[in-house]
Amino acid sequence: MGAIKETFFISHGSPMISLDDSFPARHFLLAFKERVFSQRPKGILIISAHWETSEPAVNLIPGRQDTIHDFISNFPRALYQIQYPAPSAPELAKKVKELLTASGFDQVEEDKKRGLDHGAWVPLMLMYPDADIPVCQLSVQPSRDGTYHYRMGRALAPLKDEGYLIIGSGAATHNTSLAESTSIDPCVLQFDTWLKEAILAGRYEDINQYEEKAPYAKEAHPWPEHFYPLHVAMGAAGEKWKAELIHHSWSTLTSLSYAS
Template sequence: MAGEEEMIKETFYISHGTPMMTINKSVPARSFLETWKNKVYSKKPKSILVISAHWETQVPVVNAITHSDLIYDFYGFPAPMYQLKYPAPGAPDLASRVQELLIGSGFECVLDKKRGLDHGSWVPLMFMYPEANIPVCQLSVQSHLDGEHHYKLGKALAPLKEEGVLVIGSGSSVHPSNSTPICNDGVAPWAAEFDNWLDDALTSGRYEDVNNYKAKAPHWKLAHPWPEHFYPLHVAMGASGENSKAELIHRSWEHGTLGYACYKFTSN
């Protein structure tokens, strides 16, 4: 058990959006992420666990590596983006602890000793923790399963907060398909309606509604035709513990359809 001073009460869900924010300062959420340590979370965690939308597996997998090689899992972007580095150390001890907690709660969990960080992790962390001096590991999502599965996954990981681990779900609050028309006049009404529903459900403590969003949320199929960018939220929500409070800490949009809402979950 970590000392009292090392305990963490918060988990987070961040919308990482497009990797273009690495070279384009006008991407809306970049400035928010750059103010992370000054305005959002000033404590330095012992290590960071990122649940990334960009790692989909059949069963939960966590990467147990000593150094964080980067995965440039995007295509057709400007050449300088493929030269970016984020040399944070890996967190193999944390990975083993994640596996222990998940197996202890009845989940399967596999250690991957080769995979580095994909852009769901290193792009936002570049701005949140630019010194790259905090050990990081990643946990995958199971996009063929449901929100309830990921919420329970998070609940199994709740003890990590007491051990000084910052749990971050990284996805996008609204992530339509590439074929969905952009909106040049403000925010698309369907996107705003879904995003407002999500905000109200979370901040009202209706986590069960968020778990069952396909039955409860308006326009969910437009907002998340594939769920991999949504499920990291469910893990962060579950990891926050019983009776936690959710707070919207950022909201912005790109093209009127890509949502950058970010949430803080604080345990009692």
């Protein structure tokens, strides 16, 4: 388990990608180990949009982790029966806390009860179906901004040298009020195009300040929690990172971009 060069941002989208073969993003994640990243990590740090706290928090629990089915109740019963009992990663959780604290994040909490929410287990069950790699989850702080989360990622970059894989799990666009749409909202499409161009050009400062720099930022992200995992992944990539678009598809019904 050598050093890891890459970090990843995954648009996890609807939890139905765990069951429904019609989602192109499902097939992308199923092929992740073979086509995108073949190295086996020592452990996985995943920053999930679905764990929101006022200060950074890591889950630090013993043994196998509970699978949290934290979504609305109108999904098929089979979705609530999925289990992803990945081992916890207490050593990784402590390293995360130490790195953040050393970088000026004074209050880093330890949650000793929380398992993995669907922002973590939905992509991971497709990427690493054996559930045999230790996983630590890190929360996002919606009351902060993109630069704050970028700084968080910069603090965590040394974890890659120890063989840990860092994944931000959120959404390139996320506006649930568009759920009745039958085509991609043009405002959301413009934001998605801007994001692709900005990140491929390495304009991380623009992405950090996306609310001022991007077109239709509020239409694409009325709330920021699904976007901040990208900022952490960018920061953790290091100083001279170069982005690559490894997947792009849409859920037309919700104008949800699966760009990763």
